[in-house]
Each structure stands twice: as C-alpha cells, then as structure tokens.
Amino acid sequence: MAEKGGGGGGGGGGGERWRAAITNLSEMGANLDSLQKLLTKKAVFVDEETFAKASLTSDQARTIKALEQRVESLERELDAAISAAARARSEKRQAEATQRAAELRAQEITRELENTTKVFKLHMEELRAKQEEISKKEGEIKVLEAIIQTLSRNDSSLPDE
Numbered sequence: 001m002a003e004k005g006g007g008g009g010g011g012g013g014g015g016e017r018w019r020a021a022i023t024n025l026s027e028m029g030a031n032l033d034s035l036q037k038l039l040t041k042k043a044v045f046v047d048e049e050t051f052a053k054a055s056l057t058s059d060q061a062r063t064i065k066a067l068e069q070r071v072e073s074l075e076r077e078l079d080a081a082i083s084a085a086a087r088a089r090s091e092k093r094q095a096e097a098t099q100r101a102a103e104l105r106a107q108e109i110t111r112e113l114e115n116t117t118k119v120f121k122l123h124m125e126e127l128r129a130k131q132e133e134i135s136k137k138e139g140e141i142k143v144l145e146a147i148i149q150t151l152s153r154n155d156s157s158l159p160d161e
Helices: 014-041 048-157
Strands: none
Touching: none
C-alpha cells in the first residue's frame, strides 16, 4: 500500500500513524469478535415480558437502594436531633437550678434587708427617745441655770450681815 499525500521526504511520521490506527482497528475488531462469541455462548435470550419484568425489578432495586440511603441519612439526622434535644434538656435543667439558686439568694437578701430595716427602726426609736431625754435634761439644766442666776442675783442684792 502506497502512502498518498505524504508530500515528499518529511512525511514518514504520517504513515506510521495510519499504520498504528489500522492496527488498533484490527485489534478492536478481534475484541468485538471475541465478545460476540462469548455473548452467544453465555447470553440468555428472554422474551419481552420477562425483559420488562427484569427491568422493572432492576428499577425497583435501584429505588430501594436510594430509599435505604435516604433512611440511613434520616436516621443520622434523627440521632443528631435526639442528641441536641438531650443537650437542650440538660442545659434547661442547669438553667432552672441556677434560677432556683438565684431566687433563694434573693429571698435571703430580702430577709437580711428586712431584718436590717427592723434593727434600723429600733435604733431610730432609741435615738429619738434619747434625743427627747436630752431635750428634757437641757430644759431642766436651763431651768436650774435660771434658778442659779436668780439666786446669785438675790445673794448679791442682799446686804451683808
């Protein structure tokens, strides 16, 4: 077979590519023949109804596989949701315990304030009583001073005997 359109001395590479391509095609033909012989020996020929049932079964198997994967995915999501709910319940219990402790502390502080208020009132009453007592004593002192001054004047106005 003569090389066509090679264009002279520099075209030897093109012919080798053609030969390699023809060799590849020959090998592919041989492979196809082998495959055809294998199929004729091993293949099972079925009627259209059986083929349709097999196709339906195959489609159902693919659908079942997809649904199984979806169920597994949903199970993982459910497990994650259950874990999140358990964490939320735990956090809620902790928050409730903290709130109860804060309420008890608030009650304790309120009692302390009430007691302090009562003590303060008692001290104020005592201070008022003392203030009244001091005011009375000051009044008595003023009266006594007035008496002393009056007596002193009277003594100085009396002739010496």
